[in-house]
Amino acid sequence: MEQKKKSSYISARESRKIxxxxxxxxxxxEAQRADANKDPKLYTTKMKDENNVVxxxxxxxxxxxxxxTVRAVDGVSFEVPKHSTVGVVGESGCxxxxxxxxxxxxxxxxxxxxxxxxxxxxKGDGTAYNIVxxxxxxxxxxxxxxxxxxxxxxxxxxxxxxxxxxxxDEVLFLHHPDWTKEQVKARTLEMLEMVGIANKEGVYKMxxxxxxxxxxxxxxxxxxxxxxxxxxxxxxxxxxxxxxxQAQILDLLQNLKEKVNSSIxxxxxxxxxxAGMADYVVVMYAGRxxxxxxxxxxxxxxxxxxxxxxxxxxxxxxxxxxxxxNIPGNxxxxxxxxxxxxFRDRCEMRCxxxxxxxxxxxxxxxxHVVSCYRYIDKGEVLGYPKAVNVExx
Numbered sequence: 596m597e598q599k600k601k602s603s604y605i606s607a608r609e610s611r612k613i614x615x616x617x618x619x620x621x622x623x624x625e626a627q628r629a630d631a632n633k634d635p636k637l638y639t640t641k642m643k644d645e646n647n648v649v650x651x652x653x654x655x656x657x658x659x660x661x662x663x664t665v666r667a668v669d670g671v672s673f674e675v676p677k678h679s680t681v682g683v684v685g686e687s688g689c690x691x692x693x694x695x696x697x698x699x700x701x702x703x704x705x706x707x708x709x710x711x712x713x714x715x716x717x718k719g720d721g722t723a724y725n726i727v728x729x730x731x732x733x734x735x736x737x738x739x740x741x742x743x744x745x746x747x748x749x750x751x752x753x754x755x756x757x758x759x760x761x762x763x764d765e766v767l768f769l770h771h772p773d774w775t776k777e778q779v780k781a782r783t784l785e786m787l788e789m790v791g792i793a794n795k796e797g798v799y800k801m802x803x804x805x806x807x808x809x810x811x812x813x814x815x816x817x818x819x820x821x822x823x824x825x826x827x828x829x830x831x832x833x834x835x836x837x838x839x840x841q842a843q844i845l846d847l848l849q850n851l852k853e854k855v856n857s858s859i860x861x862x863x864x865x866x867x868x869x870a871g872m873a874d875y876v877v878v879m880y881a882g883r884x885x886x887x888x889x890x891x892x893x894x895x896x897x898x899x900x901x902x903x904x905x906x907x908x909x910x911x912x913x914x915x916x917x918x919x920x921n922i923p924g925n926x927x928x929x930x931x932x933x934x935x936x937x938f939r940d941r942c943e944m945r946c947x948x949x950x951x952x953x954x955x956x957x958x959x960x961x962x963h964v965v966s967c968y969r970y971i972d973k974g975e976v977l978g979y980p981k982a983v984n985v986e987x988x
Contacts, residue, residue, distance in 0.1 A: 640725045657983070742828065
C-alpha cells in the first residue's frame with residue numbers, strides 16, 4: 596500500500612516543474628498554430644491516395660495535465676476511403692473519441708494538443724488540408740459543412756432552451772449566409788422528413804425535452820447532415836437508445852450515407868453494430884491501432900490477441916455459457932506507457948519476442964495489418980508507430 600501511494604505521489608516541487616513545462620510546451624504549440632494563419636502553405640498538403648477522404652498518419656494527441664503528459668493517442672495511422680464506412684472499435688479510454696475530436700479540432704486546448712503526425716483531409720480538387728495546422732478561421736468552414744459529427748449523447752447534445760427548428764436552421768445560416776429564411780426553413784423541414792420524423796412541422800416548433808431519445812438522436816443526425824458533408828463522424832450514435840431504436844438509427848445512417856454520398860467514421864465498442872455496418876474495421880488499444888482490415892478480415896480472421904479476446908467476450912446466440920470471457924489485467928497508465936507491447940502483461944499468447952520493443956505494423960495480406968510479433972515472419976513489416984518526445988517540443 597505504501598509503495599502504491601509513493602508511486603502516485605507528486606511533491607509540490609515536481610508539480611511546479613510539470614506546470615512550468617506544460618505552459619512552455621503549450622505556448623509554443625499555440626504559437627505555431629497562430630503562424631499558420633499567415634501562410635496557407637503551412638497547412639495545405641497532398642493526399643497519399645486520392646481515393647481516401649481522410650488519412651491519419653502517425654497522429655499523436657497528448658494532454659498536458661498536472662500529473663504529467665497523457666499519451667491519449669500515440670502514433671495512430673489509418674484511412675477512411677471515399678463512400679465507405681470505417682468502424683473504430685476498442686474499450687473505453689482507448690482513444691477512439693480523442694481521434695475524432697482531433698480531426699474536428701475540438702480538443703480542450705491548450706492542455707489537449709496534436710503534437711505530431713498529420714491528418715490529411717481531401718478537398719476533392721487535388722489538394723488537401725493538414726488539419727493539425729489548419730487555423731480556426733478555415734476550420735469553421737470545414738466543421739459542420741464538409742466534416743460533421745454526431746455526438747455521443749443525444750440527451751445533452753441539443754440546447755434545451757432553443758426550439759428544434761432554430762438549432763437545425765443555425766447550421767444552414769452559418770454555412771449558407773446567402774440563403775433566405777424561407778430557403779433555410781424548407782431545407783430544415785426536408786432534413787426532418789429525411790431522418791424519418793412524420794410530424795415535421797410540429798417538431799420544428801418543439802423543444803428538446805418534448806421529444807423521446809430516439810427522436811432527439813434523429814434531430815442530431817439531421818443537424819449533422821444538413822450541409823451534405825463529405826465525412827460523417829458518428830461517435831457511439833446508439834449508446835443511450837434501446838435495441839429496436841438502435842436498429843432504426845443504424846439503418847437510417849446507412850441509407851442517408853447513400854443519399855448524400857458520404858463516408859462514415861463509426862466509433863463504437865459494440866461489435867454487433869460494426870459487423871452490420873462497417874466496410875473496414877480499426878481496432879484500437881491504449882491509444883494505438885493494433886489491428887485493421889476489412890470487416891471480413893477482423894471478424895473471420897482476428898489476429899491480435901486483444902481482438903481475439905474481444906471476439907471471445909461477446910455473447911453468442913444459441914451458445915449456453917455460465918460466464919462470459921473476460922480479458923485479464925488492466926490497461927497501462929497512459930502517463931507512463933511501457934516501451935514494449937502495451938498488451939503484453941495481459942496477453943495469453945506471449946512469445947519470446949514480446950520481451951523486446953513495441954511490435955511493428957505487419958501486413959499479413961493486402962488489406963489486413965496487425966501489430967503482433969507472432970506474425971513477424973509471416974508478413975511484410977510496414978513500420979513502427981512513432982511517439983513524440985515532449986522534451987524536444
